Amino acid sequence: MFRDFPLFPRQASTMAGEVDALFFVLVAISLFFGVLVAALVVFFSVKYRRRSEDEMPRAIHGSLPLEIAWTVIPLFIVLGIFIWSARIYIDFYRVPTNAIDVYVVGKRWMWKAQHITGQREINELHVPVGTPVKVTVTSEDVIHSFYIPDFRVKKDAVPGRYATLWFEATKPGRYRLFCAEYCGTKHSEMKGWITVMEPAAFQTWLQGGATGSMADEGKKLFESMACATCHQPNSQGRGPVLEGVFGKPVRLAGGQTVTADAEYIRESIVHPTAKIVEGYQPIMPTFQGLISEEGLSQLVAYIQSLKGPGGADAPQPAGAAAAPAAPAAPQHDAAQGGSSR
């Protein structure tokens, strides 16, 4: 509607049109009632002004039809707004299953992006047109907010947790990226560009510059941190089997079940005692502060890439017993991980 009006951001994602429609309807409804009320105030104050000193108006004792009308009409208006905006919210919340993965870390004062194939960018993000892109955002220090006005998407980057947003760009081009949460001296300089490319050009772009995929980098980290000492693929280890676990339900010691998503994997690395898998001991040391946020997302990508035996799902931890008495693992101080809930 206002595509060429410079004060209004372009519409460059599948979400933009619907968000704008809702916005303009909200503005129109507010304007309508605002103007109506203001005009009636002026009109009535003139029409019913006191014309003589001893003029006394007739007493009013209420009107049932009026009461019902101004209760029911607004009720249906706000219910309509609620249903419409809830649908948009759900669309924004549900990431399409064919979305490509990008990990973004906010850091004072830059945006670091990492593609699943291994390319890394700073204050730049290249994405293909017409393809849903899932962005997992987190922060290395304070709260930032990942904001692309032309796509009508924004998500806070909160230290210590993953948040996701998704978008599907509709037009090739360059679009502004901002930090939308005040984060210090150079907050206003924490910005970048989203480059939307034709799929073929994007594939060519992806070919260049990567040292190894995120999963490969994660594998290296996994080995250098000696994770495999406990997490062995044959369930003889002291830690749960990781093959095929990603995206699957995991039974915890308390009896609850959680889904092994990116957030869970990340938490299990930095706060291992937060959620203990059924049948295991809380013996894993914390890796908080030892692995950067980028490293954590690489580990997540690596664990996501691990398929169960024969590509099938991993077996449930078959009553894996308590830890052997003589651990061969490198001795981290398990106590220092003490932020159990």
Ligand code: CUA
């Ligand atoms: Cu980062 Cu403001």
